[in-house]
Amino acid sequence: MNIPKSNFSEWYNTIIKEAQLCDLRYGIKGFVVFMPWAVMTMNKMYGMYERSLEVRGHVPALFPALIPESYFMRESDHVKGFVPEVFWVTEAGGNKTEEKYAMRPTSETAMYTMYALWIHGMTDLPLKIYQRCQVWRHETKATKPFIRSREFHWIEAHDCFATREGAMAQVKEDMAMAEEVIHGQYCVPFIFFKRPQWDKFAGAEDTYAADALMPDGRTLQLPSTHMLGQHFSKAFDIKYTDASGKDEYVWQTCYGPAISRIYAAVIATHGDDKGLILPFDLAPLQIVIVPIIKPETKDSVLANCEEIKNFLVKQNLTVKIDDSERTPGFKFNEWEMKGVPIRLELGMRDIESNSVILVRRDNGQKTKVSTLDPKLLIEKIEESANNMRLELKKKADEWFEKKLATAETMDELSKKLETSGFIQVPFCTDQMEGEKCADLVREKAQANMRGSIFESKEKPDSAKPKGKKCIACQKPAAIYLYAARQY
Amino acid sequence: MNIPKSNFSEWYNTIIKEAQLCDLRYGIKGFVVFMPWAVMTMNKMYGMYERSLEVRGHVPALFPALIPESYFMRESDHVKGFVPEVFWVTEAGGNKTEEKYAMRPTSETAMYTMYALWIHGMTDLPLKIYQRCQVWRHETKATKPFIRSREFHWIEAHDCFATREGAMAQVKEDMAMAEEVIHGQYCVPFIFFKRPQWDKFAGAEDTYAADALMPDGRTLQLPSTHMLGQHFSKAFDIKYTDASGKDEYVWQTCYGPAISRIYAAVIATHGDDKGLILPFDLAPLQIVIVPIIKPETKDSVLANCEEIKNFLVKQNLTVKIDDSERTPGFKFNEWEMKGVPIRLELGMRDIESNSVILVRRDNGQKTKVSTLDPKLLIEKIEESANNMRLELKKKADEWFEKKLATAETMDELSKKLETSGFIQVPFCTDQMEGEKCADLVREKAQANMRGSIFESKEKPDSAKPKGKKCIACQKPAAIYLYAARQY
Numbered sequence: 001m002n003i004p005k006s007n008f009s010e011w012y013n014t015i016i017k018e019a020q021l022c023d024l025r026y027g028i029k030g031f032v033v034f035m036p037w038a039v040m041t042m043n044k045m046y047g048m049y050e051r052s053l054e055v056r057g058h059v060p061a062l063f064p065a066l067i068p069e070s071y072f073m074r075e076s077d078h079v080k081g082f083v084p085e086v087f088w089v090t091e092a093g094g095n096k097t098e099e100k101y102a103m104r105p106t107s108e109t110a111m112y113t114m115y116a117l118w119i120h121g122m123t124d125l126p127l128k129i130y131q132r133c134q135v136w137r138h139e140t141k142a143t144k145p146f147i148r149s150r151e152f153h154w155i156e157a158h159d160c161f162a163t164r165e166g167a168m169a170q171v172k173e174d175m176a177m178a179e180e181v182i183h184g185q186y187c188v189p190f191i192f193f194k195r196p197q198w199d200k201f202a203g204a205e206d207t208y209a210a211d212a213l214m215p216d217g218r219t220l221q222l223p224s225t226h227m228l229g230q231h232f233s234k235a236f237d238i239k240y241t242d243a244s245g246k247d248e249y250v251w252q253t254c255y256g257p258a259i260s261r262i263y264a265a266v267i268a269t270h271g272d273d274k275g276l277i278l279p280f281d282l283a284p285l286q287i288v289i290v291p292i293i294k295p296e297t298k299d300s301v302l303a304n305c306e307e308i309k310n311f312l313v314k315q316n317l318t319v320k321i322d323d324s325e326r327t328p329g330f331k332f333n334e335w336e337m338k339g340v341p342i343r344l345e346l347g348m349r350d351i352e353s354n355s356v357i358l359v360r361r362d363n364g365q366k367t368k369v370s371t372l373d374p375k376l377l378i379e380k381i382e383e384s385a386n387n388m389r390l391e392l393k394k395k396a397d398e399w400f401e402k403k404l405a406t407a408e409t410m411d412e413l414s415k416k417l418e419t420s421g422f423i424q425v426p427f428c429t430d431q432m433e434g435e436k437c438a439d440l441v442r443e444k445a446q447a448n449m450r451g452s453i454f455e456s457k458e459k460p461d462s463a464k465p466k467g468k469k470c471i472a473c474q475k476p477a478a479i480y481l482y483a484a485r486q487y
Numbered sequence: 488m489n490i491p492k493s494n495f496s497e498w499y500n501t502i503i504k505e506a507q508l509c510d511l512r513y514g515i516k517g518f519v520v521f522m523p524w525a526v527m528t529m530n531k532m533y534g535m536y537e538r539s540l541e542v543r544g545h546v547p548a549l550f551p552a553l554i555p556e557s558y559f560m561r562e563s564d565h566v567k568g569f570v571p572e573v574f575w576v577t578e579a580g581g582n583k584t585e586e587k588y589a590m591r592p593t594s595e596t597a598m599y600t601m602y603a604l605w606i607h608g609m610t611d612l613p614l615k616i617y618q619r620c621q622v623w624r625h626e627t628k629a630t631k632p633f634i635r636s637r638e639f640h641w642i643e644a645h646d647c648f649a650t651r652e653g654a655m656a657q658v659k660e661d662m663a664m665a666e667e668v669i670h671g672q673y674c675v676p677f678i679f680f681k682r683p684q685w686d687k688f689a690g691a692e693d694t695y696a697a698d699a700l701m702p703d704g705r706t707l708q709l710p711s712t713h714m715l716g717q718h719f720s721k722a723f724d725i726k727y728t729d730a731s732g733k734d735e736y737v738w739q740t741c742y743g744p745a746i747s748r749i750y751a752a753v754i755a756t757h758g759d760d761k762g763l764i765l766p767f768d769l770a771p772l773q774i775v776i777v778p779i780i781k782p783e784t785k786d787s788v789l790a791n792c793e794e795i796k797n798f799l800v801k802q803n804l805t806v807k808i809d810d811s812e813r814t815p816g817f818k819f820n821e822w823e824m825k826g827v828p829i830r831l832e833l834g835m836r837d838i839e840s841n842s843v844i845l846v847r848r849d850n851g852q853k854t855k856v857s858t859l860d861p862k863l864l865i866e867k868i869e870e871s872a873n874n875m876r877l878e879l880k881k882k883a884d885e886w887f888e889k890k891l892a893t894a895e896t897m898d899e900l901s902k903k904l905e906t907s908g909f910i911q912v913p914f915c916t917d918q919m920e921g922e923k924c925a926d927l928v929r930e931k932a933q934a935n936m937r938g939s940i941f942e943s944k945e946k947p948d949s950a951k952p953k954g955k956k957c958i959a960c961q962k963p964a965a966i967y968l969y970a971a972r973q974y
Contacts, residue, residue: 023601027555028588033601036546036616043547059523060530064638065552065590065621066574068514087553088578089590093625094571101515103552103576103590114510114520129523134552138580151551 001275001337008216012144012268019276019338021267022145030143030150037338038146038263040284042153045259045266046132048185048281049155052177058128058157063110065133066101071109075235078108081202085137087150103136108203108254111158112236119160119250121241126166127250130157146264147220147487154258160233160250162240167227167251171208174225174255175454178210182222182257187279187393188212188265189400190222191422193451193482198435201254205229208454211484212265213403213421219450219484220265223257269396270362276339277362279392280385287312287381288335289321290328292347304351308344311374317381336361341388342381362388410471413483414445422450422484426468426477437472447483488762488824495703499755506763506825508754509632517630517637524825525633525750527771529640532746532753533619535672535768536642539664545615545644550597552620553588558596562722565595568689572624574637590623595690595741598645599723606647606737608728613653614737617644633751634707634974641745647720647737649727654714654738658695661712661742662941665697669709669744674766674880675699675752676887677709678909680938680969685922688741692716695941698971699752700890700908706937706971707752710744756883757849763826764849766879767872774799774868775822776808777815779834791838795831798861804868823848828875829868849875897958900970901932909937909971913955913964924959934970 001018003011016022021038034042050060066089073079082105089101104110111129119127134153143149157174161167175192182188190210200207201224209224233239233249242248270277280286289309291301305321312319322331328345335343345357358367358380369380403421407413416423425441428434430452438449468477488505490498503509508525521529537547553576560566569592576588591597598616606614621640630636644661648654662679669675677697687694688711696711720726720736729735757764767773776796778788792808799806809818815832822830832844845854845867856867890908894900903910912928915921917939925936955964 023604025604026551026597026601027558028551028553031551031553033551034549036548039547039549042549060526061523062521062526062529062621062640064513064515064518064520065623066515066518066638071514084581086579087576087588089574090577091575091587092573093627100578101574110513114513117510117512134549136552140580151553153549 001273004273005215005271008214008268011215011271011273015267015271015275015337016145024145028150030139032145032149032151034153034260037284041266041278041282042259042263044282045186045263046155048181049177049257049259050130050132052181053130053155053157056128056173056177057126058130058159061129061131062133063104063107063114063131065104067104067107067110069100069102071113072102074109074113075203075232077231078203082106082137085139087136087138104133105135105137106256107131107133107135107156108158108232109236112232112238112252115158115160115250116236116238119238119240122162122243125160125162125240125250126170127160128157128170129159130155144264144487146260146267149260152258153260154256157255159253159255160238161252162242162248162250164229164251167229167253170253170255171225171227174223174253175208175210177255178223178257182210182262182265183393185279185281186262186266187389187396188222188262188269189393189397190265191482192454194430194454195224195451196430196434196438196449196481197432198438199449199451201226203228203231205231209451211422211450212269213400213484214265214268214487217403217417217419217421217485218487219421219448220261220268220487222262222265223255225253225255228252228254270392271339274333275337277392278339278341279389280341281389283339283341284318285320285335285338285340286317286385287319287342287344288331288340289319289344289346290331290335291321291323292328292345292350294348297348301346301348301351305346308346308356308371308374308377312378312381315378342384358384360384360388362392407483408468408471410441410444413441413447413471417445417447417483417485422482423447424480424482425471426465427479427481428470428473428475429478430481437470440472441483445483446485448486450482450484450486452479452481488760491760492702492758495701495755498702498758498760502754502758502762502824503632511632515637517626519632519636519638521640521747524771528753528765528769529746529750531769532673532750533642536664536668536744536746537617537619539668540617540642540644543615543660543664544613545617545646548616548618549620550591550594550601550618552591554591554594554597556587556589558600559589561596561600562690562719564718565690569593569624572626574623574625591620592622592624593743594618594620594622594643595645595719596723599719599725599739602645602647602737603723603725606725606727609649609730612647612649612727612737613657614647615644615657616646617642631974633747633754636747639745640747641743644742646740646742647725648739649729649735649737651716651738654716654740657740658712658714661710661740662695662697664742665710665744669697669749669752670880672766673749673753673769674876674883675709675749675756676880676884677752678969679941681917681941682711682938683917683921683925683936683968684919685925686936686938688713690715690718692718696938698909698937699756700887700971701752701755701974704890704904704906704908704972705974706908706935707748707755707974709749709752710742712740712742715739715741757879758826761820762824764879765826765828766876767828768876770826770828771805772807772822772825772827773804773872774806774829774831775818775827776806776831776833777818777822778808778810779815779832779837781835784835788833788835788838792833795833795843795858795861795864799865799868802865829871845871847871847875849879894970895955895958897928897931900928900934900958904932904934904970904972909969910934911967911969912958913952914966914968915957915960915962916965917968924957927959928970932970933972935973937969937971937973939966939968
């Protein structure tokens with residue numbers, strides 16, 4: 001690599017290219033090709049998220065990628081929010097289409113039109129459906145691979161409930177899933193913020209969004225879950241007949257983990273100066289075997305490598321022997337750059353001592369493991385994989401904790417932003433009237449108000465401020481909000 | 488259901504609706520909503536196909552859904568074949584786009600533009616990449632759920648080789664994958680035909696396509712694999728430097744299993760008058776437990792059901808207890824219609840005798856299984872699942888074999904088509920000059936020439952005809968081709 005991670009922007013662009021994660025040379029602005037090494041990890045990430053959704057009662061469906069303009073126009077806030085970003089299909093089969101079709105920027109309007117036909121009574125609720133798909137948004141902001149592109153890959157879950165309480169419980173379940181999957185399995189820390197009213201999803205009552213931090217201290221929004229209330233159910237006429245025979249509008253939530261963007265957070269959180277580091281369960285290739293060969297030992301060493309590989313493959317591990325003509329040193333660098341979690345080195349001397357050298361990608365730790373009992377090697381690999389996950393998570397969490405700070409004045413905020421990520425500040429309000437103060441923070445400190453911590457138990461500093469003044473307007477502060485610079 | 492499968496068209500439309508597989512009420516002609524019960528099976532089908540591709544060295548990637556018009560126009564046969572079916576994006580973000588963008592009807596032109604940048608030398612070959620995605624085609628033929636719609640879900644694999652032999656070996660590997668997955672795991676029989684020259688893929692040298700048979704004897708095209716030769720590599724300038732330092736064009740193949748369409752073949756092949764029948768590994772729900780309850784035994788029976796369910800779930804089986812208020816008879820019908828492979832019935836009498844009744848969906852066979860040792864129940868379920876797969880396959884194969892026939896005159900062909908599926912006929916040629924004869928067959932017998940059997944070993948009747956005349960032009964026949972009515 002030869003680029004220190006502290007120079008994050010250049011490091012990120014270099015790793016995208018060197019590890020062949022994404023090709024930016026496709027002929028449509030803002031569209032990229034997601035390359036195999038990235039997609040192999042993204043598919044594993046998809047699998048974990050889909051399992052988490054299904055265990056909690058979600059079922060998959062597939063809705064059309066095109067949405068008739070007439071569907072799209074039914075909820076006015078949603079229209080205002082999304083129409084400026086839509087790609088429109090206007091011709092098909094050599095003719096103008098009867099109506100314009102939006103390439104889905106998100107699927108509320110496609111799905112809720114059908115939900116109105118599907119939901120009749122209490123037994124149809126809750127309805128919990130997700131789809132794994134891609135969406136298209138004609139972003140005006142600068143695009144950056146995985147972080148922001150005009151086509152991205154996500155999951156969207158759209159749920160309906162009989163009561164507001166049911167919907168709020170779903171919002172919390174969505175948060176729990178993010179904690180389980182993104183933090184627990186991808187090892188990426190984040191904070192769930194309740195967004196200020198001026199920054200919520202187009203058509204939502206409230207938006208709750210998970211913000212991660214990139215190494216340069218800027219924040220990246222990961223999944224958000226939205227309490228839609230009855231806005232959409234009224235616009236789309238989604239009703240159920242309650243126990244007393246009365247028609248009621250359903251309460252709705254939606255949830256959108258963008259796998260391609262979360263992948264950017266995985267790269268950024270774990271990588272180091274040498275390249276990618278990936279948790280064992282996310283790695284496209286988990287184990288690389290590098291034979292240490294002299295011409296006269298080649299056949300014997302390779303045969304031993306093959307034997308070990310075959311044994312590991314049977315344990316459902318992904319394994320490759322790098323028997324190319326390159327030097328071992330070159331191979332070490334290459335596979336470290338690519339983030340292969342475990343390297344096994346095997347030469348004649350190791351074979352003679354019935355052992356193999358196991359090297360961990362994350363910390364470089366070398367261990368000599370006996371090959372006399374193959375079970376020992378499996379145990380050691382499992383132990384390394386597990387420790388790697390725990391240690392990557394711990395390291396990321398510790399770094400993240402250090403990026404939290406507090407400020408009470410605009411100057412202090414600006415200063416803290418140079419070294420920290422999320423800065424807690426006293427603020428007048430997170431209701432619409434507060435937007436002017438947020439504009440002032442953006443102007444003076446080049447930071448965004450990300451919101452308040454939702455139902456924090458462990459973080460007492462998220463309690464209401466007492467005797468503090470709003471960092472922008474100096475009126476008495478009613479709430480602590482967090483400021484950050486964002487992607 | 489109440490519709491006999493012999494009335495296939497009505498049976499199919501009814502099952503789509505009753506089992507909630509697909510909703511046709513979406514507001515764009517030819518676009519449907521793929522509903523959860525179908526998508527759960529399609530996801531399992533995707534998983535099996537993806538594993539089969541990956542085991543054989545394919546890696547996944549994700550290319551843009553939009554293709555610039557300029558990319559699309561580079562291979563002239565391809566343009567002619569696909570342009571009439573394209574959906575075009577012409578507006579984005581409130582403005583006309585610089586260029587028109589095609590929603591991919593297939594991805595050759597998107598992928599091969601990038602392949603030209605990726606392939607340099609021998610070490611880049613073979614390149615074997617697949618993507619799991621949806622494609623859009625403005626079909627003019629009548630649409631039918633899963634069988635033909637303007638948006639469908641598929642896998643497309645696009646491979647490059649240094650030699651023609653490498654590409655031909657891939658064509659055979661693609662056929663082996665279809666045999667392994669579609670026949671072996673989905674239990675759907677088919678024949679791989681080498682299509683006549685007038686019916687090949689736009690831009691291919693040769694097309695090999697797997698044709699299944701629907702219950703009404705009409706054929707449905709499942710995956711096809713195409714020998715592209717160097718047509719595209721010349722149009723897209725995909726070259727590698729060979730050992731002698733000379734630049735050579737690569738040889739290419741592409742392969743497209745349309746999962747949504749193969750799903751139609753699964754429904755049609757295995758279903759019966761009562762509804763869906765699904766192989767155990769494809770079922771969204773594998774086991775339904777129906778409690779046989781009297782008011783006074785309810786708690787005790789349900790507790791026992793719960794215990795069995797928890798045990799089965801731990802074995803990674805999908806299990807549901809139907810504890811709704813409906814009668815057992817109603818539940819039996821419902822879950823039979825939905826194709827749940829195994830039903831367990833449990834009432835107080837069963838509990839007292841430490842047993843449970845296991846009922847197989849495919850043949851209605853009832854077995855009393857002891858619950859004293861839970862391992863016995865698992866063994867019995869595994870045995871039933873395995874037998875079901877083998878017997879569904881055998882039944883489908885036997886039916887399929889009976890649908891093969893031969894004819895030597897147009898009259899005989901017309902007659903045989905009433906009761907059979909694929910009719911082998913002597914034909915003048917499968918080269919372009921034969922198209923007129925194929926037109927005549929379409930006119931006189933309302934059948935299509937599907938092609939010759941590719942490299943048949945077991946079927947001696949596919950050898951060259953001797954002393955026979957072409958069924959259409961009466962000139963000496965050079966080849967046996969198969970005729971069928973098609974979807």
